[in-house]
Amino acid sequence: MKWWLIAWREIRWEVFLDRASLLRTGVFVVIPLFFVISNRGISPGPAGDATLIGLALQSVFFPALSGVALIAATFSAEKENGTLVPLLAAPIRDFDIVLGKLVGMVVPVMVACVVTLAAGYGLAAYRYGAERVARALTPELLYALIVLSLLYLVTTGSVTMIVAARVKTSRAAQQIAGIVIALSALVFAGVGFLASQIGEGWPLLALGAGLVLLDVVALEIARRVWNREEVIGRV
Amino acid sequence: MIDVQHVTRRFDGTVALDDVSFQVHPGEIVALLGPNGAGKTTASRIIGGILAPSVGDVLVDGISVRKDANAVRARCGFVTDQPSLYERMPLRSYLGFFARLYDVAQPDARAAELAKLLGLDDVLDRKLATFSRGMRQKVAIARALVHDPPVLLLDEPATALDPEMSQMLRAFIISLRARHRAILLTTHDLDEAQRIADRLVVLYKGKVLRTGATADIRAAGRPTYTVTFAGDPATARDALARAGIEAESASARDGLTALRFAADDPTAINPAALRALLDAGVRVVTLASEERSLEEAYLSILAEARR
Numbered sequence: 001m002k003w004w005l006i007a008w009r010e011i012r013w014e015v016f017l018d019r020a021s022l023l024r025t026g027v028f029v030v031i032p033l034f035f036v037i038s039n040r041g042i043s044p045g046p047a048g049d050a051t052l053i054g055l056a057l058q059s060v061f062f063p064a065l066s067g068v069a070l071i072a073a074t075f076s077a078e079k080e081n082g083t084l085v086p087l088l089a090a091p092i093r094d095f096d097i098v099l100g101k102l103v104g105m106v107v108p109v110m111v112a113c114v115v116t117l118a119a120g121y122g123l124a125a126y127r128y129g130a131e132r133v134a135r136a137l138t139p140e141l142l143y144a145l146i147v148l149s150l151l152y153l154v155t156t157g158s159v160t161m162i163v164a165a166r167v168k169t170s171r172a173a174q175q176i177a178g179i180v181i182a183l184s185a186l187v188f189a190g191v192g193f194l195a196s197q198i199g200e201g202w203p204l205l206a207l208g209a210g211l212v213l214l215d216v217v218a219l220e221i222a223r224r225v226w227n228r229e230e231v232i233g234r235v
Numbered sequence: 236m237i238d239v240q241h242v243t244r245r246f247d248g249t250v251a252l253d254d255v256s257f258q259v260h261p262g263e264i265v266a267l268l269g270p271n272g273a274g275k276t277t278a279s280r281i282i283g284g285i286l287a288p289s290v291g292d293v294l295v296d297g298i299s300v301r302k303d304a305n306a307v308r309a310r311c312g313f314v315t316d317q318p319s320l321y322e323r324m325p326l327r328s329y330l331g332f333f334a335r336l337y338d339v340a341q342p343d344a345r346a347a348e349l350a351k352l353l354g355l356d357d358v359l360d361r362k363l364a365t366f367s368r369g370m371r372q373k374v375a376i377a378r379a380l381v382h383d384p385p386v387l388l389l390d391e392p393a394t395a396l397d398p399e400m401s402q403m404l405r406a407f408i409i410s411l412r413a414r415h416r417a418i419l420l421t422t423h424d425l426d427e428a429q430r431i432a433d434r435l436v437v438l439y440k441g442k443v444l445r446t447g448a449t450a451d452i453r454a455a456g457r458p459t460y461t462v463t464f465a466g467d468p469a470t471a472r473d474a475l476a477r478a479g480i481e482a483e484s485a486s487a488r489d490g491l492t493a494l495r496f497a498a499d500d501p502t503a504i505n506p507a508a509l510r511a512l513l514d515a516g517v518r519v520v521t522l523a524s525e526e527r528s529l530e531e532a533y534l535s536i537l538a539e540a541r542r
Contacts, residue, residue, distance in 0.1 A: 005335050009321070017323045082319035086378060088285050090336045091309035 002092050003100035010104025014074055021070050025109070028066035029116045032058040036123045042132070052124060052136040059120035060113050060149045065181050067109030071157045072176065075101060075164035102157050106150070113149050117142065151211035156184050162221060236260050236417050237282055237386055242291035244277055244441075251277040253441040254291070261385065262415040264408065266428035266449075268533060269438035275421045278438070279388045282419065284308040295386055309337065312379030316391035318371035322364035326350060329363060330377055337382035349377040353407075369400040376407070387411060390421040405431055429453075429529035437533065439540045453532045458501060459525040461485050462508065463493045465518045474515035478507050491520055 015021060036055050042048040078084040087097060121142070125133045163176045237259040244252040252274045259265040267275050280286040282293050284300050284307035293300040295307045321329055327346055334342030350356045353373045358366070363374060372392065379387060389408065393401045409431055412418060422428055428435065428449070435452050437445040445452060464471060468484065471494055475482045480496050487493035498504035505522060512519050527535075 002336060005332065009324075009332055013321060013323045013328070081322075082315070082317045083321055085285075085315055085319055086313065086333070086375075087336075089283050089308060089311070089313040090333065091305045091338075092336060093305065 003096040006097060006100025007103035011108055015108045021073065024069060025063060025066045025112050028062045029112055032062045032116060033119055033123060036120045042128045049136040052133060055120060055124060056117060056137050056145060060117045060145045063109060063112035063116050064149045064153045065185060067105055067153050068156045068160050068181050070109065071105045072160045072164050075161060098161060105157060106153050109153060110150055114146060148211060151215050155211060155214045156180055236296065237419060238294040240292050242281060242288040242293060244281060245289045250441050255443050257436045257443060257446050259417045259419050261417050262412055263433050264412050264418045264420055264431050265434045265436060266432035267419060267421045267436050267438060268428060273438040274441040275438055276390060279390050279419060279421050283311045283313050283388050310384050310386055312384040312387045314375050314379045314389045314392045316394040318375035320363045320371055320374055323362060325360050325362050326355060326374060327359045330381055333378050334381045339382055345381060349380060353377050369396055372396060385416060387416050387418045393424060393427060425530045425533055437536055439537060444540050445536050453527050453529055459495055459497050460505060460522060461493050461495045461525045462522045463487050463491045463520045465491055468492045470515055471512055471517045474511040474517060475508055478511035480504060480508050495525060
């Protein structure tokens with residue numbers, strides 16, 4: 001359980017005491033809520049339902065995007081400050097370090113995702129009517145969105161971690177995190193849109209299955225690529 | 236104990252260490268010396284289980300770094316030139332975190348004990364970002380000792396410390412030797428090495444140039460003697476040259492002059508030198524053997540290697 005020690009340290013002492021990352025996450029939380037409030041109106045029928053689902057998707061994924069930047073920032077900062085060396089000198093498996101770092105970032109970001117989704121749901125219910133929103137955003141769909149955002153975060157987080165282990169500076173890691181965010185958001189928005197056009201239920205499930213597969217591949221690559229040898233050579 | 240056995244380490248075709256072997260026994264301080272790029276840091280990282288050797292092996296407390304690097308890491312304490320601390324954490328939480336990583340039985344009690352040992356007990360709840368350079372280095376040492384390791388790897392631990400702090404650190408390292416720790420000190424500070432190291436390992440371009448007791452390495456080479464006198468140095472040098480002794484100028488005090496000469500057989504050469512000088516009317520004050528400093532010995536070893 002040493003990965004949990006690392007994760008808990010990240011959450012307790014890095015994420016919640018880093019004003020810049022809190023501000024960044026705050027921005028990513030506020031933007032989707034602003035979209036919910038500023039929407040002119042929801043038409044009745046399937047088109048309106050699709051808009052509500054789109055808003056819910058934004059609420060849950062915008063904070064997840066900030067998580068990618070967070071992972072890149074903390075990892076490369078550890079390398080720059082040299083704090084990774086004592087960690088690498090401790091009797092911990094490489095995988096525990098990777099998992100600890102990932103969980104340390106994923107947990108607070110997922111909290112932000114759930115809070116934003118709940119706030120977005122509440123705002124939408126207040127603006128467009130609770131019954132209307134409850135019909136479009138079923139508990140199953142909300143649950144699926146949260147699970148998908150988690151899978152998305154783990155996938156992109158693993159990719160970012162591989163990159164952050166290989167680059168030398170925080171700036172380079174942030175630039176690459178930006179590219180990962182932009183590309184993954186594009187892919188995700190496109191696939192999500194296609195899934196919503198094809199029909200109900202199974203396309204979303206297929207998207208989830210695809211992400212699970214990506215998760216497994218990304219974590220396996222992270223496990224193989226991320227090792228002490230590689231990281232220490234670049235510290 | 237550390238037993239480095241024919242270790243070679245390559246990085247993308249560059250050989251950082253080439254067939255390096257040496258030992259560090261419990262209760263012994265061994266200084267690893269060498270110019271920049273000699274492979275000192277690579278060697279200590281391999282011993283600490285952070286890097287794997289390309290060829291050869293390292294045994295720490297009898298455990299192979301190749302077979303069980305995690306067990307080796309659990310037996311080593313690692314101090315680097317930069318303290319590299321998590322600045323947002325208070326000292327108590329920081330030491331507690333590492334104590335837990337090293338499976339220390341009572342992590343919080345151990346953190347408090349170490350803080351007291353290093354005189355940091357009054358700042359246990361202060362954030363590390365507020366600590367001075369000397370205090371931070373103390374924290375790095377406390378972190379390395381948190382699991383009471385039998386082996387300590389100190390990589391330039393006194394860099395950027397003021398003289399008072401350096402002296403305190405030296406005394407602390409010596410106290411650890413008294414407690415039977417095997418200590419490998421990687422350093423550029425030859426004065427520090429001369430003061431505390433029992434043995435030396437000199438690395439150059441990844442190879443071991445010389446190993447041995449500090450005193451033996453300082454004494455190695457031709458014995459050198461200095462004669463101080465009142466009078467003309469040219470007359471003295473000529474007198475020595477006539478006796479077949481080649482001399483060079485040396486520093487002297489109190490208005491005296493000094494010449495230095497090497498003597499492979501001092502029982503024959505020194506009386507001959509004295510006789511020649513006295514016959515030439517040179518008023519000799521002292522004739523003494525000259526002890527080489529570690530710096531001189533080290534530089535002459537490197538110069539020899541470069542030739």
